[in-house]
Amino acid sequence: MLTERELEKVLYAALGKGGDFADIYIERKDANGITCESDKIEKIHSGIDYGAGIRVVFQERTAYAYTNNVTLEGLLDAAVIVSKAVNSGKSSDVTISLSKKEVKDVSPVKYLPGDIPVEDKVALVERGNAVARAYDNRVRQVTVAYGDNISDITVVNSEGLFVQGTRIRTRMICSVVVSSGGIIQTGFESGGGTAGFEFFLNSTTPEEICRNAAARAVLMLDSRPAPAGRMAVVMAAEAGGTMIHEACGHGMEADLVQKGLSVYAGKTGEKVASDVVTVVDDATVPNKYGSFSFDDEGTVSQKKVLIEKGVLKTYMYDYLTAQRDKRPSTGNGRRESFRHKPIPRMTNTYIAPGEYDPQEIVAKTKRGLFVKKMGGGQVNTTNGDFVFDVSEGYLIENGKVTAPVRGATLTGNGPEVLRIIDMVGGDLGWGIGTCGKDGQGVPVSDAQPTVRIPEIVVGGILE
Amino acid sequence: MRGGLGMTEEKCLEIAVRAVEEAQKKGAELSESYVSHSKQLYINVREGDVETVKVTDETGLAVRLIKDKKMGFVFTTALNYESIQQIIEQALHNAAKTSADEYNILPWPSNEYPSLNVYDPRISEVSVEEKIEIAKEIERVGRAYDPRIKVTESCTYQDAVYVSALANSRGIAVSYSGTLAGATSYFVAEENGESQTGFGLEFGVTYNAVQPGKIGEEGAAKAVRMLGAKSMPTQKTVAVFDPYIVTNFLDILAPAVCADAVQKNKSLLAGKIGQKVASELITIVDDGRMAGGIMSSPFDGEGVKTGTTTVIRNGVLEHYLYNTYTAAKEGCCSTGNGIRSSSYKGTPEVDTTNFYLEPGKVSQAELLKDVHKGIYITEVMGMHTANPISGDFSVGVSGLLIENGELTTPVRGVAIAGNILELFRSVDCVANDLRFFVGKGAPTIRVGSITVSGS
Structure with a gap:
């Protein structure tokens, strides 16, 4: 491991041709995997992935380089590459003095x-x-x-x-x-x-x-194949939170907002969802898949209420987007590994529990689709259109969950769905996943209570 | 030494050969080492200025070894002697806990490797400044295309120069150098408070593959033509699929033709060799040695020479794709499809190389001409949720209405569902406009009837 003085030297080199800000992210990941298939232990894999990424920000420009050569020499080489890519025309006069900060571990581990x-x-x-x-x-x-x-x-x-x-x-x-x-x-x-x-x-x-x-x-x-067309959909808590992740979460990431690529841009303080909807992103929930003590830019993790009783409160920020909006980062700067620059990402995102008894929500639905488990999904943040896959679904007939159906997808528009959600249950169910954005996958978890969307397009087969 | 790389082919191969020797010394019966070294450049431009320049330098080593018919795998990014010793011991340790399998073998050297040119020296020679200009030119063209193009999501240029070296204890010691270059455009068109997006892209093995004008115009044109899109009523109708969408479906079909999935009862094409599985208009080929192909290489991830395999010919399933393990299991030959899709970080698994649907005879305009009423599908959402094992898919789509052979108003917020084999069975016309999107290629195709779920 490099010393504080050596790391300072690398930061100075990175800012050698100017720049407003520089950081270094060093990660050593030791991973193990076991796969059993055809009743056999087919694979046992181990790997060591070790590298460092250096970033320099100059006005709106980011230069990034990474290397597997985590030595003073290797990092200085990478620092020179980023400094050349910035080339502001003048040198930076910043004084760098590192002081180590202890961060409380939010996810204690019993057995390594x-x-x-x-x-x-x-x-x-x-x-x-x-x-x-x-x-x-x-x-x-x-x-x-x-x-x-x-x-x-x-x-x-x-x-x-x-x-x-x-x-x-x-x-x-x-x-x-x-x-x-x-x-x-x-x-x-x-x-x-x-x-x-x-x-x-x-x-x-x-x-x-x-x-x-x-x-x-x-x-x-x-x-049987899922029905096609518009209908009411009740999503169970155990369905996982893919819907909130796709329908709302991505559009509240500050980079997309600032680029004008989100339907939620310029809507802080405005009503964007029905009164029963409160949405939270919380990286501090102990031991959840998307939890961490500090984000990949070193910012201490936080709990953020994104939407409170239907009103948009805040977006999710990393360092760079926070600078632009002249506010502190919300600790959402994440990256897949040292190979990537950090960008605003979700952590553990959920719809907060409401007042309804989950069973009552089904009982009050005459006809529709009951989603017990969701699959993956995707959103076009620019217009809010999303789609996600139902991996376990049932018909609702006369207020009762009846026959299982397969092959259903829900196709809708995020802001529209949030506005029409009319019942939120008192339960809460979690799911885990790997969220992809800009070619980077990061571990996340999502959760939601039982919710009802009175009308949404279900993609199925027309009999 | 090939220009621009920190590690030469010779150096990478030397490290691989040495790792195999060490593994054999430590008691492996068979061993293999793969070394990859790459340098990549990524430039992202927005609003006339550079947003991101990323320069990467990556080296990694993988070791696969077999002892008592058990296989172990490890990788590391630290290529020093101690680290390699340590991971070889870890690999032996891992192997001891896996199940024995008599088909765990490594290949012998191939008799003749194809001679391919997948290396363009210009990619190392051209300056970063000139490459930034390419990305800026893409944006300029796109923004000038139509005043309603109001936002640039991103315009990128990217390239890579790489070396792959592979050695095993049966005498394989091979290496090659390659290059890639590509560019993308993502634009947003706005009108009356509505936003629509469009993208353009092109990737190839040479610097000349990147034509900024074409890429910029494609992204802008796609965004503008979607303005005013509305849903359509739920109905059964004719569907025409843009080549890009067809390549998305090929992604779902690809695992089904891989012998690994077939042998593990995970393929919907298992046991169907010689049977008609698609319309007779469908011929699908995997070509690992295609000239200019982005997935072309002289040898696969196990050191076996690459080949050309016709998987489906005129609708009849002809051949699966094999790596060394799956071929040994069936007593046939590897087709050169042992692919390291995660480079040095994973084992070589059966996968496609340049995988494409052969073009037909008619132009796209002729294919559309006979359609009285239908939908031309240009975008899909949620394709990654399709199930490659059952072949079932259910995706959100957008595109344009087809009325009397002409593309008319834009459509969004609708979904289609079905099964991939059903879809390829009901293809009634294949156009001649074959186009590659990275490793998959397809022309426009037409399907007689599909359920579109909408308003």
Whole structure:
């Protein structure tokens, strides 16, 4: 590891041809993965990914370089490259004096993945596999994958910031393929957190993850194609928060707002959703998949109310977008790795619980679609149009959840959906995912209570 | 030494060969090492000025080894002696805990590797300033296209110069250098408080592949033509798919022709060799040695020579794609499709190279001419949620109405759903406008009837 003096030297070199701000992000990630497929432990992978990224900001311009050569020499080379790319015409007269700041760890870990023998991790995977295999005789394939990683991160910048910390994440996914009478269906479930090996002992067991995946696949075999057209949709809490992530979250990232690429631009203080909707992004929830103690620019993590009772309160900022709006960062500056510059990203995003009994919401819906689990989604932030996939859905007929349906997607417009949500339940369910933006994937989690959208386009098959 | 790279082919190959020797010394029965070194440039321009310049320098090494028919895999970005020793031991440790599999083998050297030119020295020679000008020119052209183009989301230029070297204990020791260059444009058109987006892009292996005028105009034109888009009533109608959308569907189909998925009961094309699986107008080819192909290389991620495989010919499923493991399992030959899609960070898995739908005979205009009423689909949302195992998809789409053979008003906020095989079965016309979007290529296609869910 480089000393404080050496890191200062690299920052000075980065600002050698001018610039307003420079930072260095050093990350060493040790990752392990185990995959079980065809009833065999097929792969055990390990990797060391070590590198440093250097950024210089000059007015509206960002220069970025990274290297795997994490030595004073390697970093100085990269610093010279970024300084040339900035080339402001004058040198910077900034004085840099790093002082280390201790940051409280929001996700305490009990069992470090590195201390757990490989055979114990293999056993975890095998337990999950056995449950999924035994679930139904129509199960044709089961894939169980376990992954853990430990990242040691150092961030320093020309304003004197110096933070260091460790992030530990563990996760498991299970994918099940079933087939019968020439029809193939699949089921998927995942679980994970910014947590150690205890995650699988306390929160979610491999048996639970794999049983859910198998049950979902089997259910889809017995289901009929989803209906097509406009209808009411009730989303269960356990559906996960993909909808809020897509319909609202992305449009509230400050870079998109500032570029005029968001339907929520210029709407702070305005009513953008119905009274029953409160949306929060909170990186400080202990051990959630999108949690961290400080973001990838060294800013301490925060809880932000984005929409309060329908009124837009704040966007999500990183350093650069915060500078532009002359305000502090909200701690949403994130990056996939040292290979990428930080940009505003979500962390753990959720709709806050409301007052309705979840069962009452269904009972009050005459006809529609009940979404028990959502799949992936996508949004066009410029016009707010979004789509997401329903991985487990049922018909609602006369206030009751009835037959399972497959192949449904919900297609709608974010602002429109937020305005018409009319019931919010008192429950809250979480899901995890990897969110993609500008070619960077970061771990996030989303949550929501049971909610009702009175009318939305369901993409299905016209019988 | 090829210009602009910190590590030569010779140096990368030397490291790979040495890692294999070390692995053998430590007790591996078979071992393989892959070394990749790349330098990339990314420039993003907005509102006439550079927003981001990114310069990268990346080197990594992967080791795969087999002992007692068990395989272990590791990678590292630290290429010093101690680190390589350490990861080889980790690989042996990992291997010991995996299941034994008699098909865990590594390939012998191929008799003859294709001679390909995927390296353009100009990419290292041209200055960063000139490349910035390309990105700025893309933006200028796009903004000048129509006064309603009000916002630039991004205009980018990007390129890469790289070396791949691979060695194994059966005598493979190969390397090559390559280049890539590409550019994109993303514009927003605004009118009466409404915003619509459009994109243009082009990627190739040479510097000349990037034509700023074309890329800028494409993004702007696509954004402007979507202004005023409305939903349409739910109905069954004729659908015409733009080449870009067809390549999105090829992404969903690709895993089904990979032997790995077939052998694991994860392919909807399993057991269907020799059967008609698509319209006779459909011929799909994977060509790892295609001239100018962005995925072309002399050898695959295991050191096997690349090939040309016709996967579906005139609607009949002819061949799956294989790597060494899946070929050993079926007693056939690898088709040179052991691909390291995550470079040194993952094992070589069966995947496509340059994968394309062969063009037909008629022009796009002729294909549209016979359509009395239908939708021309130019954008999809949520394609990554389609299920490559069942082939089921349900996506949001936008595009233009087709009325009496002409493209008329824009449409958005509608969805289509179905199954990928159904879709390829019901293709009734394939145009001659084959176009590649990075590793996938397709012409415009037409489908007789599909459900469009709307208002």
